[in-house]
Amino acid sequence: MDLVIHQDKMNQIIDILKKNGLSITEGRVQILELFLQNEGALSHADIEKKTSAAFDRVTVYRTLQTFVEKGIVHQIPTTDNSILYGLCKDHCEAGHHHDEHVHFVCNNCNKTICLDDVTVPKVNLPKGFKPLQAAMVVKGFCDDCKFN
């Protein structure tokens, strides 16, 4: 393995992978690095582009799946037949995500941002419904694109 990643960041990445019992491979390191340096969420296609297709599509799929299972990233629902993945900032554990923050999709720059400090509010469900998790996606114009 031979990457141009700053030592600190590299240590952080290795730390995350080890903590989750994952072996350190070039693909996992590079993909995790993408998430760490990107404020927005990433799709499978984004990752392929940003890594210049250095890895097989299949590897990317499997890496994302592994990361979701381990609680390193979480999935963000979309209405366009894609899945977005966002870094779990807090304390997600394998199989148990605590990603109850609001996601923001900008209609202009099209970025999806995790608003880690905005938690999804509780809602009152009809009798008989038992909630376990909740996701919320807000669309509009982001901080950079507020020309409107």
Next chain:
Amino acid sequence: MDLVIHQDKMNQIIDILKKNGLSITEGRVQILELFLQNEGALSHADIEKKTSAAFDRVTVYRTLQTFVEKGIVHQIPTTDNSILYGLCKDHCEAGHHHDEHVHFVCNNCNKTICLDDVTVPKVNLPKGFKPLQAAMVVKGFCDDCKFN
């Protein structure tokens, strides 16, 4: 056209189509009927199954697209690479949906239900973010599956 749909329902369906300036075709009638008799949301695949593939895949795609454009159904975000469509109960207009109700996905029966009476609460966004629409998906156990 020759269907076994009760007269009242048929009138309702024709009414919806006419109100939206759509011609009355067998495909549109049957697909709209599915939505009216189903409490849950439907995916493209669901519709193909429930109509026993009576219509070409393309027709189903185009019908759903038309319904979304006219405000007859709305799209529901998912994390599984599919799009779900739910009937717009209220007063959606072409190009302008008012589907700000909560969607519920049951972890057991896997149905997605529009909770038309539960509106998506407003949240406070960080400075600079301008919200336009909001979607919310709650997962858990539904009224029928509350064995837990």
Next chain:
DNA sequence: TAAAACATGCAACATCATTGCAAATATATG
């Protein structure tokens, strides 16, 4: 009822996702 407008089905194609398996890489062990 005929003409015009519109919707459908087919075919071809493009994209996206999954699986099995052999080769390569990382980790554990002596």
Next chain:
DNA sequence: CATATATTTGCAATGATGTTGCATGTTTTA
């Protein structure tokens, strides 16, 4: 530090999903 074991990767094949153009069929209009 070298080797054995376990894990991960890439390739190939396949399947699922979504899109487009165009000829045909159906609905609506006049």
